[in-house]
Amino acid sequence: MKIKSVTDLVAKKKVGLQKILPGKPRIAVGLATCGIAVGGDRVYERLKEIIDKDRLDITLTKVGCIGYCKEEPLVNITIPGKPLVILHKVDESDAEEIIRSVQNGGVPYDRALCQVPAWDHVTGCVMDYGKGFDRIPLYDNIPFFQHQKKVILRDAGLINPEDIDEYIAIGGYFSAIKALTGMDPDSIIEEVEKSGLRGRGGAGFPTGLKWRITRDVKADKKYIICNADEGDPGAYMNRNEMESDPHMLIEGMIIGAFAMGAAEGLIYIRAEYPLAIKRLTLAIEQAREYGLLGKDIFSTGFLFDIRIATGAGAFVCGESTALVASIEGRTGRPHPRPPRLTDIGGGLFGYPTDLNNVETWCNIPVIISNGSGWYATIGARGNTGTKVFSLVGKVDRVGLVEVPLGTTLSTIVSDIGNGGANNRKVKAVQTGGPSGGCIPFRLFDTPVDFESLNKAGSIMGSGGIVVMDEDTDMVDIARYFINFATGESCGKCVPCREGLKHALLLLNRIMAKKGTKQDLETLALLSDTIVATSLCGLGQTAPNPVLTTLAYFRDEYDALVKP
Amino acid sequence: MTHEEVSSMGTAAKLVTVTINGKKYGADEDEILLSVAVREKIAIPHLCYEASLDPYGACRLCMVEVVRHGKREMVTSCTTRVTDGLEVVTDGPEVVKHRSILFELYLAEAPKSEVIKAMAARYGVTKTRFLKKIDTTDSLGNKCILCGLCVRACNELMGAGAIGFVNRGPYTVVNTPYFEASRDCLGCGACVKVCPTNAVEMEDQKNERIMKSWSNTRVPLAQCDCCGRYYAPKALAATILARVTPSLKEEIARCCPECRGKLIAKKEILAKTGGAR
Structure with a gap:
């Protein structure tokens, strides 16, 4: 059935709510890649086996990940009238106990992490689960969750990402219908501009402005692209966004396409994300079936469809011009800008193209549903909204963390992450992936926004936060990232191709205690030149780990070199 | 003719003035900055620039400073197009x-x-x-700086696509696919001609041309019907002859350019003199 009107959408919403609150117990297993990696799929299979064998009246379903990776596998249980309960560190041997408890109207208390009496899905739906289970702590009182604000991960871990009805149930696609039937392209772009949303891929370019530039270009055809080539080591925000809530990305792209006048959208996703590709493919098919993609969407005459293009494993293909080259079937090597993607002749197949990161698109539905005014109150001045970070490395509570921009590093690492793993002292964090810098503990009052991170010598990047503790060798960290960047350099321009190679050789020599003070000087000079002269963002930022560790942890270098 | 008509015909570009190292120069609007410098004999080192190819920006040697709003910004002059009033410093x-x-x-x-x-x-x-x-096995004699001119000339100018970049990052080299002798190579030698470091080697041996740098690709040479000399790669001659309209007569087409000239001249004389000696 094609959805043509709000009435149709509301009808689907009822169907979806029936699935989320089926009037009988529902068990949902967190099955994003992270959950599967620690055995979530085995838990799911075992639960299924028991339910099928005894033909129990229990709904079993898959959900994405709520972000608390340290506690996975996570399972959540809804019993009619009672709060949703999140169980943690579940394995298949717990399955029978879970089923037994659920049949008796309870949950296994020793596995309960927290309870959620009500959940605000932001897009106009507050899910009221119920009250009870007083012995189980509230979600809001769990330190990992209490400092977070879920806007992008609003549905992650709570709805079935493989079922469009559940997305519609929590208010999904209502923003799309509002935008397409009640707003004109200019007012949509104005809303995005007023929201202050900045590109979440790392550069922080104002999204509304990019949309306006794309809209204003006169051309027969325009493309929009979602950059899902998330390649930073230790970063998996986009993966979880796509695996846990693929429809929010699709909805964001529908609204963007309408605003910019594009009939075709592409999601450029790395081949290393098979589950995200599978769920997106399914989501696109479901959206087509409901008429949300294709011809005459919501009877407005608007035509738009999305295709998936997979990358072949090159980090540099996250760079806009290399990404376009890769989609076109050419080698993924950047070319100098201008022409920019938005220019005629500069985009995909020569057509003006708007490129936004996964997370940028995911912000669009809430900006439309709740308004730019609401959105602009979140975060800091000039850095509105929330940002998802993957908090990894030597931190106690590993996971995906969503906080308003402007939150300090200390809140993220100490309050949410609970400091170093195994009670070790935290020494530094590396933000922004391989091109980011290392920020020492003494600067942890730095607010995480685009400008403050730059001032500290690092970048926002796509949102990786790698924690280092007192046992971490900072020179080795610098070497690790330079090694990564050297291997991922496309080889086109000399500073990146040759410069990074020699930086790596110098670092190897220093690590082997064969370096001299002279080598350190050469390393610093070389790094400066790579930053100043490289063709694309990869080279221009790759030396950041060296430059920041030289600035903040010079003593560790000095201890390794001969005078 | 109005100004608009002229520009729509693409015949006359707007003239602008640019300042390079304090001296003023005239240039066409949107002209490549490096080409202005080359014309005016202002020394800017460069390795990957070639006027007949699209700007590439890989060697980074032609970086200069452009003064914008009182601030200096480093840009590659081979990818910068001049605008009126542009201020450039080449040796800051x-x-x-x-x-x-x-x-x-x-x-x-x-x-x-x-x-x-x-x-x-x-x-x-x-x-x-x-x-x-x-690297003692380097077929480019440790002279290649990966400016890409040979690859681009082969692909973009000749349309042959015989060579390309292999691997990536510091492992990048230029060669034929799988380091096998190329069937697509025309033997035109454009790669040799454009190489700024004289790294690409080829050699003609009797009836074939050997592209020594490109996996020893052997290209047969065409022999002149008249003088018997091997004058050009067969594939190249065929490619070029196919573009000539109206096409040459068979007997002329099978000669080297020198003999072809002589043959045509001879025929014309014959035609004019009516065959008398």
Whole structure:
């Protein structure tokens, strides 16, 4: 059935709510890649086996990940009238106990992490689960969750990402219908501009402005692209966004396409994300079936469809011009800008193209549903909204963390992450992936926004936060990232191709205690030149780990070199 | 003719004035900055620029400073298009500093290239702090700096696509696919001609041309029907002859350019003199 009107959408919403609150117990297993990696799929299979064998009246379903990776596998249980309960560190041997408890109207208390009496899905739906289970702590009182604000991960871990009805149930696609039937392209772009949303891929370019530039270009055809080539080591925000809530990305792209006048959208996703590709493919098919993609969407005459293009494993293909080259079937090597993607002749197949990161698109539905005014109150001045970070490395509570921009590093690492793993002292964090810098503990009052991170010598990047503790060798960290960047350099321009190679050789020599003070000087000079002269963002930022560790942890270098 | 009509015909570009190192020069609007500098004999080192190809921006040696709103910004002059009032400084301290490091990187990357040594020396760089790359199996004799001119000439100008970049990052080399003799190579030698460091080698041996740098690809040469000389690669001659309209007569087409000239002249004389000696 094609959805043509709000009435149709509301009808689907009822169907979806029936699935989320089926009037009988529902068990949902967190099955994003992270959950599967620690055995979530085995838990799911075992639960299924028991339910099928005894033909129990229990709904079993898959959900994405709520972000608390340290506690996975996570399972959540809804019993009619009672709060949703999140169980943690579940394995298949717990399955029978879970089923037994659920049949008796309870949950296994020793596995309960927290309870959620009500959940605000932001897009106009507050899910009221119920009250009870007083012995189980509230979600809001769990330190990992209490400092977070879920806007992008609003549905992650709570709805079935493989079922469009559940997305519609929590208010999904209502923003799309509002935008397409009640707003004109200019007012949509104005809303995005007023929201202050900045590109979440790392550069922080104002999204509304990019949309306006794309809209204003006169051309027969325009493309929009979602950059899902998330390649930073230790970063998996986009993966979880796509695996846990693929429809929010699709909805964001529908609204963007309408605003910019594009009939075709592409999601450029790395081949290393098979589950995200599978769920997106399914989501696109479901959206087509409901008429949300294709011809005459919501009877407005608007035509738009999305295709998936997979990358072949090159980090540099996250760079806009290399990404376009890769989609076109050419080698993924950047070319100098201008022409920019938005220019005629500069985009995909020569057509003006708007490129936004996964997370940028995911912000669009809430900006439309709740308004730019609401959105602009979140975060800091000039850095509105929330940002998802993957908090990894030597931190106690590993996971995906969503906080308003402007939150300090200390809140993220100490309050949410609970400091170093195994009670070790935290020494530094590396933000922004391989091109980011290392920020020492003494600067942890730095607010995480685009400008403050730059001032500290690092970048926002796509949102990786790698924690280092007192046992971490900072020179080795610098070497690790330079090694990564050297291997991922496309080889086109000399500073990146040759410069990074020699930086790596110098670092190897220093690590082997064969370096001299002279080598350190050469390393610093070389790094400066790579930053100043490289063709694309990869080279221009790759030396950041060296430059920041030289600035903040010079003593560790000095201890390794001969005078 | 109005100004608009002229510009829509693409015949006359707007003239602008640019300031380079304090001196004013006239240029066409949107002209490549480096081409203005080359014309005006202002020394800006460069290795990957070729007027007949699209701007590429890989060698980074042509970086200069552009003054915008009182601030200096480093840009590559081969990808910058001039606008009226553009102010450029080619030898500021920042440029000199970074360029010297780039030259050191080139000296390490192509230690056998005399061209690189001489160019670096002109800019005061005679030694490198970086480990020199010596690969005895390198078919480009440790002279290649991966400017990509040969690859682009082969692909974009000749449409042959016989060579390309292999691997990526510091492992990048130029060669034929799978390092096998190429069936697509026309033997035109454009790669040899455009190479700024004379790294690409080819040799004609009797009836074939050997592209020594490209996996020893052998290209048969065409023999002149008249003088018996081997004058051009067969595939290249066929490609070019196919573009000539109206096509040449068979007997003329099978001759080398010199004999062809003689043959045509002879025929014309014959026609005019009516065959009398």
